[in-house]
Amino acid sequence: GQNIDQPTEMTATEGAIVQINCTYQTSGFNGLFWYQQHAGEAPTFLSYNVLDGLEEKGRFSSFLSRSKGYSYLLLKELQMKDSASYLCAVILDNYGQNFVFGPGTRLSVLP
């Protein structure tokens, strides 16, 4: 089966840095996504990694190590609006189907 693990909940302070980890064991791998989902809203795309290394996009960075089956999302200069669930998802094949999501990490940013 496919297995993606993330911490269930995290708490951080406004202005701080937080790292959300994701580990995966899947039958295939064609890239890893991070999505942000506010309660009751659609997931919105944050990042996509297919090669090892760090991808930086403003306050958000995502890292991938394929040999370790590991990724993290780094959020800097946290803002209250960053309080949301963060979903890690793996594409298993190159046809874009079978998009497997982790359970999500609920991040609470405190003043």
Added chain:
Amino acid sequence: ETGVTQSPTHLIKTRGQQVTLRCSSQSGHNTVSWYQQALGQGPQFIFQYYREEENGRGNFPPRFSGLQFPNYSSELNVNALELDDSALYLCASSLEASYGYTFGSGTRLTVV
């Protein structure tokens, strides 16, 4: 450029009934995927349609079926509803093999 729209936003059905959920893809997108998201969990892949053909399916029974129309809008049909079908149903569209998936806001289905 419009995003992905889903209807209805909320729905309450009785166990054993049938339901149809609708999704209008983002303009220019010919691929649509459907996901079931139970409360507090990540989305689970149901199936994907590409140019009106189903080209991928997750671990869901046959009572979950779908259609994609020539204008690339899509429907998810669920027969013989069960209480465990209560969830948020998300639709996501993309263009060809690109991975620019855009999600709709979902339909919240409650089965009583």
